[in-house]
Amino acid sequence: FDIGNESCVIAAAKRGGVDVLLNDESKRETPAVVSFGDKQRFLGAAGAAFAMSNPKSTISQIKRLIGKVYKEVVEELKLLPFVTSEGPRGGILIELEYLKTKRCFTPVEILGMLFKHLKQITEKNLESSVVDCVIGIPPYFTDLQRRMYLDAALIAGLNPLRLMHDGTAIALGYGMYKTDLSNSGPTYVMFVDIGHCDTQVTVAAFEQGNMTILAHSFDQNLGGRDFDDVIFNHFAAQFNEKHKIDIYSNARASVRLRASCEKVKKVLSANAEAPLSIECLIGDTDVRGLITREEFESLSSKLLERVIVPCRMALKDSRLRVDQLYTIELVGSGSRIPAITRILTSFLKKEPTRTLNASECVARGCALFCAMLSPTLKVRDYKIKESFPYSIVIPSPQGEFMVFPKGNPFPNQMMITYDGNTSHRFQLVYIKERDFPAGISHIAGCFEIGISEPSDAEDVKVQFRVKLNEHGIVVIDSATILEDNRHSGRPVHSYLRKLMMANSHTLNLPVSENLDVSTTNDELVKAEEKEKMLTAHDIKVEETKDQRNTLESFVYDTRSKLSGVYQSFATDLEKEVITNNLQETEDWLYEDSDDESEQDYSGRLEELKKLLEPIENKYNEANAIEKATKSLRSFIAKCHSHADSLPADKKEKVKNVCAETEQWLVNALSQKHPSAKTLLTDLNHAIELLERDCKSIIRSKSSYSRHEEPVGSDQRNQTIESDPKAQSVDMVNAGIKALQACIAKYYSHAGSLPADKKEKVNNVYTEAQQLLLNAFSHKELSPNTLANYINHVIEDVERKCKSIISSKPSFQRHEKPEDSDKRDQPMNSDERDQPMDTGQTHKSAASDQRDQPMDTDQTHKSADSDQKDQPMDTDQRDPQNDI
Incomplete structure (x- = not known):
């Protein structure tokens, strides 16, 4: 996360690289704004929309308030549109009205809200929970400000793995992908970051696989907003003189004018002059103005001179000359002013380059470092040696004891020993230099090492370890009392005896921390x-x-x-x-x-x-109903189309069935039905019946043979019929045909039955099929025995189905007697759209019985059928009545 004074940028490391995440408005930058409405909060882009209509309840520039002492920044707070007051420990409180009551929030709480909003955007983009993160901070942040950033992240449910200096994040994003580095020695690069409220300069030395931060320098009061203020003050004075209106006393007018001045500054970056026009700025007063780039640069001359100061300090701290710099990278939202580039070029003797994304480079560097710390992502090994910008000392009456000098790498630690026999309270403080932030406590830490009772030992020393951890925060890692009783005949004090181990001369001591304006647990x-x-x-x-x-x-x-x-x-x-x-x-x-x-x-x-x-x-x-009607008519048309390729007798039957169904449809649509559901049921049943009948016709045998029987076929038929074994086989085949006709008849009734009765008929059919399959599996049974068994199954099917069927279906086509034994089962739903098989080749019963072995899966006629002279169909098998 890059938490800027004006806007925030979120970047995430993925397996394909680092991506900048979009907010709810599909923008890469999210305003650092929290607005409190009448009923709810509005954060980010939604909050920025209320900046003009609700300025006193819209909190912005929260980064400038973190860790500040109220009394030290009273004048700066007056420029903000919202109301502030002094907190219980000298900090800042923000007062506003929310849900019709007066509320007070600390800057840490507001920052926590902003972190929570950024967390929600991240989780929405990544579609997963997000906890671990790396947060970018300015290097000039003190111990207290760093702790407050960590507290705000915890409020939002985040776990910051590292607070990373902005300049270090920029340098990491630059060096990780830099492949043309010199092998003869370090490559020195200066990064100048001019943001909304501050200017940071970082000097880094790059080598293959590692980088070292040599120096951080900054001006915390020089940024893009300061150039906006120059234009704001210019027009405020102009409008006061011309229209007699006081912009400073009207919060809403100030917000509107500042927003317009920021746009004017951007226009001047590419144009020689820029107009300004605002309607009804105060009351009914419309204002207009014009400013040239030359005027703007003249008004900003003092600010432009300050740009080179942190550059000069960074070179001094890094002990480099200008000619040793390989390049100067210029980034930041406030760096687009042409005069800044010109003055940097004049001082550094090189024109700054812009190879990095000015607004996103900090967030990208933080995401890259987060990936390096993550166990789930593999990143190329790259070592970073960080530098701390302040000196930290322990003040005492004898003078200042240096703990961590300026530029000291961190994380780092130091062991300190002092003589003492009682509790000792001491402070670690920053050495206030010229660039130390105003309005911030210089105390880095306040600790007390506790000894409840003095020791009787002659020589007592206290040793403790001070750490500057990975966040740049000072902590006391441990404290120990060291005693030497060898020259003392007196016993060890009772308090120490309880805590010390036998023959041991060390004792761990409790350490308490006390920061006056820090957030308590x-x-x-x-x-x-x-x-x-x-x-x-x-x-x-x-x-x-x-x-x-x-x-x-x-x-x-x-x-x-x-x-x-x-x-x-x-x-x-x-x-x-x-x-x-x-x-x-x-x-x-x-x-x-x-x-x-x-x-x-x-x-x-x-x-x-x-x-x-x-x-x-x-x-x-x-x-x-309309959909079912279209489906039925479509299928009728398809049947007509397929019928043209059928033999004459089948073609006529299909045409008749289609005509009958079509006539029924006309009558059904013209009649009044009890309910639409009944008509819909009849339409669906009509489709099923038409499918079944057409398929049955197509699969049945034609009344004529396509091929002329060879000479002597009558004689062969007589020979086969006179054979007793052939007659028995014929009885079996005829029985199977009769059983099929029986099942088809009752199955057609089942389509219009209630669901429970239809299921029972289907069960009878399934049971009959299983009985026959079991019978045919016994090869030792004779054809006569099989024929008798089939007749028994037929009688059983007739008896059971008659007892089940008690009502006729709502739609039943009249079936002709001569076709009753040829009706097949309905087509499956997935067979409906398959082309009909019209090219089947059939043989006479006599030639089939002579040339092929008995096929128990063939379809045959009943022994007592009046159509026994028709040929048997040995080429087709009903998929649903596979007997």
């Missing part, structure tokens, strides 16, 4: 709970708004449908009742529903849906 817990409550309230408000919008959309949508697609399905009375309810709901929405809950909106919505439900059902049923 209790305050941190309360802040976390407060943030959770505020977030839950925001979510509830958003859900209520969504439900209100849903109800509003339903009102407009229903009103449109009543005069459109629903018009023919609703009676005049129904239309009148629903229209009145819609109008009543609309009036309630715009007049009395501002304070209603989500349940109120959902209740109104359900009431309207119940009124509309009968009409919707009629409409949906009509659509379903």
Whole structure:
């Protein structure tokens, strides 16, 4: 995360590289703004939209308030549009009205809200929970400010792996991808970052696989906003003289003018002059003005001179000359002013380059370092040696004891020993230099090493270890008391005896930390709970708004449908009742529903849906009937098309079946049905019946043979028929044919039966099929035995089906007697669109019986059928009646 004074940038490391994440408005930069509305908070881009309409409850530039002492920055706070006051320990409190009550928030709490918003954006983009992160901070942040950033991240539910200096993050993003580095020695690069509120200069030395930060320098009060203030003050004075209006006393007018001045500055970066025009700035007063680039640079001359100061200090601290610099990289949102480039070129004797993304390079470097710390991502090994910009000392009456000198690499630690026999309280402080931030405590840490009772030992020393950890925060890692009792005949004090081990001369001591304006643990817990409550309230408000919008959309949508697609399905009375309810709901929405809950909106919505439900059902049923009708007509047309390629007798039968179905459809649509559901059921059944009948016709044998029987076929038939074994086989085949006809007859009835009866008929069919399969599996059975068994199965099927069927189907086509034994089972749904098989080749029963072995899966006629002279179909097998 790059938390800027004006905007924030989020970057995430993925397996393909580092990506900058987009916010809800699909923008790469998110305003660092938190606005408190009448009912909820608005963060980021949503909060920035209220900056002009609600300036006193819109908090911005929070980065400038972190860790500041109120009394030291009173004058600067007066320039902000919101109200501030002094906190309980000298810090800053932000006062505003929220949910109709006066609320106070600390800068840490506001920063925590901003972190929470950035966390939500990240999780939405990555579609996963996010906890670990690296946060960019200015190098001039003190111990207190760094601790407050960590506290704010914890409030948001984040776990910062590292607080990383902005300049170091920029250098990492530059050096990691730099492949043309010299092998003869370090490559020195200066990075000049001019942001919204500060200027940072970092000098780094690059080698293959590592980089070393040589120096950090900065001016915390020189940034893009200071150049905006130059233009703001110019026009404020001009309008005061011309229109007699005081811009400074009107918060809303100040916000509007500052926003316009920022646009003017951007225009001057590419143009020689820029106009300014604002309507109704104060009251009905319209203002207009013009400023040239020359005027702007003249007004900003003192600011431009300050740009080279941190550059000079960075060169001094790094002990480099200008000619040793390989290049100067210029980044930051405030670096686009042409005069800045010109003055840097004059001082450094080289024109700055812009190979890095000016607004995103810090966030990209932080994401890259986070990937290096992550165990789940593999990143090329790259070593970083960081530099701390301040000297840290322990003051004493004898003088200052240097602990960490300026430029000291960190993380780092140091062991300190002093003589003492009592508790000792001491401070670690920053040495205040010229560039030390104003309004910030110079105390790096305040610690007390506790000894409850003095020791009787002659020689007592206290040793403790001071660490400058990975975040740049000072901590006391451990403290130990060292005793020497060898020259003392006196016993060791009772308190020490309890704590010391036998023959040991060391004792661990308790260390307490005391920072006057730091967030306490209790305050941190309360802040976390407060943030959770505020977030839950925001979510509830958003859900209520969504439900209100849903109800509003339903009102407009229903009103449109009543005069459109629903018009023919609703009676005049129904239309009148629903229209009145819609109008009543609309009036309630715009007049009395501002304070209603989500349940109120959902209740109104359900009431309207119940009124509309009968009409919707009629409409949906009509659509379903129309769809089924189109499907039936489409299948009739397909059957007609396939029939043209069939033999004459089959073609005629298919045409007749199609004509009969078509006539039934005309009659069904013209008649009045008890309900649309009944008609829909009949249409679906008609489709199934047409499918079944057409397939049955196509698979049945033609009344003539396509090939002329060879000479002597009559004689062969007589020979086979006179053979007893052939006659037995014929009996079996005839029995199978009779069983098939029986099952087909009752299966056709089952299509119009209720679901339970239809299932029972299907079970009878399945049972009969299984019985025959079991019988044919016994090869030792004779054909006569099989024929008798088949007749027994036929009788059983007849008996069971007659007992099941008690009513006729709602739609049943009249079946001709001569076709009853040729009807096949209905086609599967996936066979409906397959081309019909019209090219089958059939043989006579005599030639089949002579040339092929008996096929128990063939379809045969009943022994007592009057159609026994027709040839058997040995080439087709019914997939659903596989007997």
